[in-house]
Amino acid sequence: MTGVRRIADREGTLAWLFLMPSVVYIIALVGLPFILAVGFALSDVTTGDPSFDFVGVRNFDAIFDDPVFWRSLGNTFMFTGISMVFIVIFGKVLANILVADFKGKWFVRFLILLPWTTPVTLGAISWLWLLDSIFSPIDWLLRQVGLLGEQGSLLGNGSNMYWLGEPGLAMGSVIAVHVWRLTPLAAVIMMAGLVAIPRDLEEAARVDGAGYWRRMFEVTIPLTLPVIAVSALFGAIFTFTDMAVVDVLTNGGPNNATQVLTSWAFFRGIDGGDVGQGAAVALFLFPLLLAAAIAILRAVRKLEVR
């Protein structure tokens, strides 16, 4: 008996020994900075004057009075919501393509992965040039087919669309780049779900005479719903917390039309030097992310039940 107990004790010690390095690392470099961020948000620290004075909720009052903050908040939600819908739809289609068998699959998979594996800033730079105000090849194509650049053309008689200069188009462009960049990730996650479906279930449905679309909507999609939820939330979190796309494409402009919370926090906190206000804006993200995290948890729970 004592021998068995000793092994159990040893396992407990070993578990802690194995976990400790990761836990210490995370507490020191995620937990501590998080608490520090809360502290900054309640202080008047600036890059010029790093002395720490407690000012209560003054930073929050200041950011709530700023119309740009509300604009950023609205944009953050809108960009995230719209991108998520497209990411899920395109991701689902891509996942179905990637599990099918066809010649040249390896090469197609390689091309499809490109947007996700490329560092965000570099992908965004490619798009910056695609959407250039003068040399955009999209505009060139539109001019060639007569949709742009002549009197009475459908898209106006100017020679260019100014994709990143018009507020509406700039918002559309930012969303398009997010969708382009995150769809492969969603597809890979959903592929994981598709691969995990027991083969016999689909076979049974096929034997029962269910066609492709019927199997898709009555077997495949219900069974992979939790994975679809996980990929939707991954997509949402990556869009929600990203600032590279906005920073490279529009720098928040024109006139803050594409400003989001993360970019606004960066401009306030680093470029503007007001660390306290920057931290307050960034901290505002947290309750929203926590809600998303709880939703992810529930989706993962559902998976575990299966």
Add this chain to the structure above:
Amino acid sequence: MYVLRRIGVYALAIGAAFFCAAPFLWSMITAFKQNRDLYNPINNPFVFNRPATSDHIIYLFTKAAFGTFAWNTLWVGILVVVITLALSLPAAYALARLDRPWAGWFGITIFLVYLVPPSLLFLSLSRIVVGLGLQDNTWSLVLIYPTITIPVSIWLLIGFLKAVPRDIEEQAMVDGYSRLGAFWRAVVPLTFPGIVAVIVFAFTLTASEFIYALSFVSPSTEKVISTGVPTELVRGDVFFWQSLQAATVMVALPLAFVFNLFLDKFIAGFTQGAVKG
């Protein structure tokens, strides 16, 4: 019907590949263009109206220190991967195998850490980096990046470790190995596909990171690709477009190639981590 479906699959596959890769195709054309060809809105942007040139790629290496950025990204990535594996492999093993009653919620908590975004932490982390005297030093990234990669790696590895049959380590212990020995000699080799998935994923995350690299490091010799390319090849309003596009393609292709090699393993890990984690 069968033929129609095959055509449908191929059409969708080609369409999807085009949708994803089109910007890179165009980057490849742009990278070799002469300025007089590029900066003329009348020219067809998809063909070479003047002979191709490799001047801008040479510029990338001789004037813009692209080689330095690539080297920095590489060694930072490798060190981060090593730190990540050294810390997350034992942690994942503890959560997957050592039957602690708290392992379930502990694993979930660690996964939630992955959701804490850099945009929330970069302000205070840059203070910590300054406090440690690591500002403007690439080593600051080696220190900070594992905070992004460790949680997600633990989560992935739990799935792979649970797939290793218990009998194997029990047999190893019967054969005289200690628990630690069984872990190292019997379990780790069998988790090799998972380790590969973690290496690829952690490296990709590290190479893409932007906010930390931008706020911690400003001298150009210390920069990594994700910040060096956009800041050094854009001077005020002047964009070195051909060099920028060349850099994008040269980084994108190898990363996607390597990721594609291990995609199946990565997917397997995601399934196991999600379904059985």
